[in-house]
Amino acid sequence: MDHLVAHVRGLDRDALAALIAARPDAAAWPEPRTLTDLAQRLGAVHSVQRALGRVNRAGLQVAEAMAALGGVATEERLSQLLDVDDVELFAETLATLSALALVVRAEDGSLVLVAPLRLLAEPLGLGVRLGGVLPLLTIDRLRAIAQLWVPSPARRKDDVVEQVLAAVADPARVREVVAGLPPDVRELLHGLAWNGPRAATFDRSYHWCVERGLLTQISWDYVELPGEIGLALRGPDYRAPFSVPQPSPVSGVVSAEDLIAAGTAAVTQTLADTERLLEFCERTPLATTKAGRVTVRETKRAEKAVGGAFGALLPVVLAAGLLGTSEGDVTLTERADAWRDAEPASRLATLAAGWWESPDDVVLRHRLVSYLASLPEGARADDVDAVAAVLSWRHPIAVAPTPVDQETVAARAAVALSEAERFGAVALGAATPVAHVLASGVLDGLVAAAGVLVPEPVAVVTFQSDLSAVVGGVPAGWLAALLDGVAEREAAGAASIWRFSPAGVRGALDRGVDADALLAELAQVATGDLPQALEYLVRDVARRHGHVRVAPAASVVCADDEALLAELVAMKSLQALRLRAVAPTVLVSAADPDETLAALRAAGYAPTGLTEGGGAMVERQVRRRASAPQPWTPHSENPPPDAEALTDRLLSAQEATATAATATAATATAAAARDAAADPAARRAAARGSAARESADPWVGAPRTAAEARADLAARHPDLVVSRQTDTLTPHEREILLDAIETGAAIRIDYVSATGRNTSRVIEKAELTGDAVIAWCHLRTAERMFVLSRIQGVEPA
Numbered sequence: 001m002d003h004l005v006a007h008v009r010g011l012d013r014d015a016l017a018a019l020i021a022a023r024p025d026a027a028a029w030p031e032p033r034t035l036t037d038l039a040q041r042l043g044a045v046h047s048v049q050r051a052l053g054r055v056n057r058a059g060l061q062v063a064e065a066m067a068a069l070g071g072v073a074t075e076e077r078l079s080q081l082l083d084v085d086d087v088e089l090f091a092e093t094l095a096t097l098s099a100l101a102l103v104v105r106a107e108d109g110s111l112v113l114v115a116p117l118r119l120l121a122e123p124l125g126l127g128v129r130l131g132g133v134l135p136l137l138t139i140d141r142l143r144a145i146a147q148l149w150v151p152s153p154a155r156r157k158d159d160v161v162e163q164v165l166a167a168v169a170d171p172a173r174v175r176e177v178v179a180g181l182p183p184d185v186r187e188l189l190h191g192l193a194w195n196g197p198r199a200a201t202f203d204r205s206y207h208w209c210v211e212r213g214l215l216t217q218i219s220w221d222y223v224e225l226p227g228e229i230g231l232a233l234r235g236p237d238y239r240a241p242f243s244v245p246q247p248s249p250v251s252g253v254v255s256a257e258d259l260i261a262a263g264t265a266a267v268t269q270t271l272a273d274t275e276r277l278l279e280f281c282e283r284t285p286l287a288t289t290k291a292g293r294v295t296v297r298e299t300k301r302a303e304k305a306v307g308g309a310f311g312a313l314l315p316v317v318l319a320a321g322l323l324g325t326s327e328g329d330v331t332l333t334e335r336a337d338a339w340r341d342a343e344p345a346s347r348l349a350t351l352a353a354g355w356w357e358s359p360d361d362v363v364l365r366h367r368l369v370s371y372l373a374s375l376p377e378g379a380r381a382d383d384v385d386a387v388a389a390v391l392s393w394r395h396p397i398a399v400a401p402t403p404v405d406q407e408t409v410a411a412r413a414a415v416a417l418s419e420a421e422r423f424g425a426v427a428l429g430a431a432t433p434v435a436h437v438l439a440s441g442v443l444d445g446l447v448a449a450a451g452v453l454v455p456e457p458v459a460v461v462t463f464q465s466d467l468s469a470v471v472g473g474v475p476a477g478w479l480a481a482l483l484d485g486v487a488e489r490e491a492a493g494a495a496s497i498w499r500f501s502p503a504g505v506r507g508a509l510d511r512g513v514d515a516d517a518l519l520a521e522l523a524q525v526a527t528g529d530l531p532q533a534l535e536y537l538v539r540d541v542a543r544r545h546g547h548v549r550v551a552p553a554a555s556v557v558c559a560d561d562e563a564l565l566a567e568l569v570a571m572k573s574l575q576a577l578r579l580r581a582v583a584p585t586v587l588v589s590a591a592d593p594d595e596t597l598a599a600l601r602a603a604g605y606a607p608t609g610l611t612e613g614g615g616a617m618v619e620r621q622v623r624r625r626a627s628a629p630q631p632w633t634p635h636s637e638n639p640p641p642d643a644e645a646l647t648d649r650l651l652s653a654q655e656a657t658a659t660a661a662t663a664t665a666a667t668a669t670a671a672a673a674r675d676a677a678a679d680p681a682a683r684r685a686a687a688r689g690s691a692a693r694e695s696a697d698p699w700v701g702a703p704r705t706a707a708e709a710r711a712d713l714a715a716r717h718p719d720l721v722v723s724r725q726t727d728t729l730t731p732h733e734r735e736i737l738l739d740a741i742e743t744g745a746a747i748r749i750d751y752v753s754a755t756g757r758n759t760s761r762v763i764e765k766a767e768l769t770g771d772a773v774i775a776w777c778h779l780r781t782a783e784r785m786f787v788l789s790r791i792q793g794v795e796p797a
Contacts, residue, residue: 003104003106003112004039004042004043004101004104004114004115005035005036005039005040006104006107007039007101007104007105008035008036008038008039008042008101009035009036009039009654013647013648013651015099016647016650016651017643017644017647018099018643019042019099019100019101020038020641020643020646020647021640021643022051022054022099022100023042023047023050023051023100023101024640024641024643025041025046025047025050025755025756026038026041026042026044026047027041027641027643027646028641028755028756031641031646031649032646032650033650033653033789034650034653034654034657035650035653035654038650041754042101042114043114043115043116044116044754044755045116046755048102048114048116048117049116051100051101051102052102052397053395053397053398054100055096055097055100055102055396055397056093056096056245056393056394056395056396057243057392057393057394057396058089058090058093058242058243058244058245058393059093059096059097059102060396060397061082061240061241061242061243062078062082062090062093062094062097062103062242063097063102063103063113063117063120064120064123064124064240065078065081065082065123065124065240066078066103066111066113066117066118067113067117067118067120067123068081068123068124068126068227068231068240069081069231070118070129070131070227070228071112071113071115071117071118072106072110072111072112072113073110073111074109074110074111075094075109075110075111078111081238081239081240082239082240082241082242083239083240083241083242084242085242085244086244089244089245090242094111101114102114102117122197123227124231124240125196125197125230126197126225126227126230126231127197127198127216127224127225127226127227127230128216128218128224128226128227129226129227129228130164130165130168130213130216130226130227130228130229131165133216133226134161134164134165134213135161139157139160142157142160142161142164143160144211144212145164145211145212145213146160146163146164147212148177148212148213148214149163149164149167149168149173149177149213150163150164150167164213168226168228168229168232169228171231171232171236172232174228174229174232174233175232175233175235178190178214178229178233181214182205184205185205185208185209185214188205188206188209189209189214189225189229189233190233192215192225192230193225193229193230193231193233193234194234197224197225197227197230198218198222198223198224198225199222199223200221200222200223201217201221201222201223206223209223210223213226214226214229243393245390245393245394246386246389246390246392246393247386248381248390249381249383249386249387249389249390250375250376250379250380250381251380251381251382251383251429252380253376253378253379253380254378254379254380254427254428254429254430255378256378258428259378259427259428259430259432260427260432260452260453262427262428263424263427263432263434263453264453264454264455266421266422266424266427267348267423267424267450267453267454268454268455268473268474269309270309270313270348270351270422270423270424271344271347271348271351271454271474271492272492272496273306273307273309273313273492274313274317274322274347274351275340275480275489275492276305276306276307276489276492277302277306277309277310277313277314277317278317278322278323278332278336278339278340279484279489280302280305280306281323281330281331281332282331282332284301285326285329285330285331286298286302286329286330286331287328287329288325288328288329288330292325294314294330299311302314309422312418312419312422315358315360316351316354316355316358316419316423317351317354318330318354319354319355319357319358319359320335320339320350320351320353320354320355321333321335321354322335322336322339322350322354323336340477340480340481341477341478341481342477343457343476343477344454344455344457344474344477345447345448345450345451345454346447346450347477348423348424348434348450348453348454349443349446349447349449349450351423352423352424352425352434352438352446352450353443353446355419355423355425356369356438356443361412361415361416363395363398363399364391364398364399364409364412364413364416365416365419365420366439367391367394367395367398367399368387368391368413368416368417368420369420369425369426369431369435369438369439370439371387371390371391371394372387372420372426372429372430372431372435373431373435373436373438373439374439375430375431378430379430379431380428380429380430381429381430382428382429384410384413384414384417385410387413387417388409388410388412388413388414389410391409391413392406392409417429420435424450424453425438432449432452432453433449433452433453434446434449434450434453436449437449454474455473455474456473457473457474457475457476457477457479458471458472458473458474458475458476458479459475459476459479459525460525460526460527461479461483461522461525461526461527462526462527462528463522463526463527463528463530463531463534464531465531465532465533466533467499467500467501467531467533467534467537468490468497468498468499468500469483469487469497469498469499469500470495470496470497471483471495471496471497471498472495473495475496479525480496482521482522482525483498484498485507485508485511485513486500486504486505486507486508486513486518486522487499487500487501487504488501488504500534500537502537502540502541505518505537505538505541505542506541506545509541509542509545515538515539515541515542518538519535519538522534551588552590553588553589553590554589554590554591554592554593554596555588555589555591555592555593555596556586556587556588556589557579557586557587557588557589557596557600557607558585558586558587558610559585560585562584562585565581565584565585565586565587566581568587568600568605569581569587571603573599573602573603574599574600574603576591576599577589577590577591577595577596577599578590578591593609597609718738718741718742718768719734719738721768721770721771721788722734722737722738722741722768722788725771725787725788725789726788726789726791727789728791728792728793729791729792729793729794733793733794733795734794736794736795736796737749737766737791737794740763740764740766740794741766741767741768741773744764744765744766745764745796745797746762746763746764746778746796746797747762747763747764747766747794747795747796747797748760748761748762748763748794748795748796748797749761749763749786749791749792749793749794750791750792750793750794751786751790751791751792752790752792753790754790758792759779761777761778761779761784761786762777762778762779762797763775763776763777763778763784763786764776764778764797769785771787771788771789772785772786772787772788773785773786773788774786
């Protein structure tokens with residue numbers, strides 16, 4: 001951490017602003033107040049993990065080699081370990097790691113790896129280094145190990161550790177020692193050096209190696225070869241991998257005309273498939289499991305009706321909000337109705353945005369489209385394996401972080417490329433205008449980009465004598481709605497076909513459409529005269545429409561006494577039920593059974609309820625229960641920090657701190673000079689008092705670290721520390737906090753973590769330590785440290 005702090009403090013303004021822009025999470029709110037605070041955030045594990053996502057495979061290999069060397073190495077030693085053929089790439093990689101503050105330079109010019117990366121698991125297939133193991137052993141055990149490495153072990157524990165570490169740090173010395181061991185031990189150690197650092201303890205040779213520090217016992221039945229020994233046994237000719245960039249996958253150039261034509265064909269089919277999916281789900285919603293997934297049976301049924309595009313369209317349509325789950329079924333949402341009425345370009349933009357944000361393999365999708373969009377205009381990259389190799393090298397953490405992901409990245413890239421072609425982001429292996437808008441991150445221009453691919457909507461229909469209607473191209477939204485309301489769509493794509501039937505016409509009449517008005521609307525959009533068969537069909541269905549009528553009845557009231565039913569119909573207090581006689585002993589009510597029963601009972605009658613089968617209904621008391629409240633989960637969206645402004649504030653704070661330190665030193669010097677010029681008797685009395693204090697307190701006059709000084713200030717003046725460190729608290733809140741520190745009472749605090757996450761904690765038994773409090777946290781059921789400057793609110797628990 002000291003090297004990272006020195007590195008941050010040594011940056012000039014431009015370099016510091018670039019670092020904050022490259023690592024915005026380290027400057028998240030609450031923003032760091034000093035450069036030391038910024039360096040601490042840069043060295044946090046979560047921040048380092050995010051920074052690794054910006055490093056290519058060569059950078060990861062350099063970091064892994066540095067970890068294998070213990071985190072500190074000269075540039076020459078690192079270059080010797082890596083199989084560096086491209087010196088320029090090696091220099092660029094080091095510059096990138098330095099710009100991200102993952103690798104910094106010490107005062108002597110050596111490279112230092114940031115602390116969390118030194119803990120990489122098995123770097124280069126090597127085990128934990130002895131430097132982290134030996135200090136934990138007893139002095140007797142250390143001396144036994146040192147007998148193998150040094151001729152005369154020291155007496156002090158720290159000296160013995162230094163002797164052993166210095167010996168194993170010399171690869172030639174390690175090989176020399178191992179060469180003098182028994183053959184079975186040499187074979188064992190060389191096998192672990194090349195084939196993995198761990199092994200099960202099978203025979204006495206393992207225990208013999210553990211006793212001499214050649215192996216470390218990591219569990220009761222497993223041992224591990226230390227990293228220093230494993231790297232030395234691989235020999236001076238061993239080279240760690242250092243990958244060069246993959247060749248460009250560009251295989252040619254696509255003309256603008258061919259690009260638009262291919263994209264238009266693909267998105268036209270996609271819009272048609274989406275229409276069919278929505279129509280299918282509206283007609284027969286998809287059943288889901290308890291986990292919310294569409295059942296296998298429903299999936300097969302939908303694929304048979306919609307086609308093979310169902311599997312790719314369903315998650316996108318769900319992400320776009322066109323489908324949703326209601327009472328265990330997947331059905332249309334209100335947004336789907338607006339989508340149907342929108343223009344084709346807007347419809348495609350909605351689908352493209354939903355696909356872009358769909359959670360399935362979203363990182364690979366974004367990296368793929370962004371890479372294709374970064375290529376020259378019209379550049380064609382249709383070799384999926386080559387594209388996958390480039391993405392794996394450029395974004396190894398994001399695209400292929402594990403060996404399994406590395407094996408499947410080509411197949412996943414093929415799926416992502418197929419989806420990109422389906423939704424208009426890619427055509428013929430080249431990026432379309434839709435891809436450029438998606439890659440920019442600003443989706444405001446997505447409708448305009450989609451309009452380049454979607455043809456002009458068609459507003460005319462060709463009606464044929466076989467009662468079919470054909471629209472060549474993408475129909476306008478209002479035209480599709482008109483035809484969907486009166487006919488059934490049979491095909492969609494480059495051309496859409498509807499088929500008229502008595503059921504479709506009857507459905508239009510059921511919705512209140514007049515037969516003459518319907519024929520007039522169809523005639524307005526027809527390319528010619530309406531076929532006679534269509535007119536006959538509409539008028540014949542209209543002639544028979546309404547011969548049988550159905551009236552609504554929410555419930556039925558029955559009684560054997562006709563006079564009683566007549567009384568109910570005439571009673572004013574029951575007028576809201578709108579009772580109407582349909583038979584001498586039967587009334588129908590406009591209210592549901594429960595409301596009807598309640599009204600009759602309120603009027604002084606004693607009715608009983610009947611089931612649908614006519615049997616007596618047994619009423620049970622309904623227990624009302626409220627829904628359990630959802631636990632509050634704080635969430636904050638932190639905008640990217642203003643790197644330039646934050647840099648100026650940090651540099652100003654550093655300058656102010658230096659100025660204050662200089663002024664304090666000058667004041668102390670002046671005070672000492674005044675004391676020297678004072679009365680000799682007073683000076684001797686002050687000296688005697690100082691000597692007395694020194695004899696009473698051995699720590700007086702001793703040099704103190706900054707941490708000791710802060711702890712001393714906190715112990716002597718807790719109110720001063722709290723007032724200085726809690727700028728955001730009111731005086732009343734500071735009093736509550738001070739009272740909790742003095743009495744140990746429980747309080748509730750609003751706290752902002754180092755990552756900028758807002759939390760609410762109940763703490764008790766708080767103790768002030770420097771500029772933080774250590775208290776028992778009820779949420780974590782453990783002791784936690786809370787920095788005072790990050791406490792945003794305090795109230796009694």
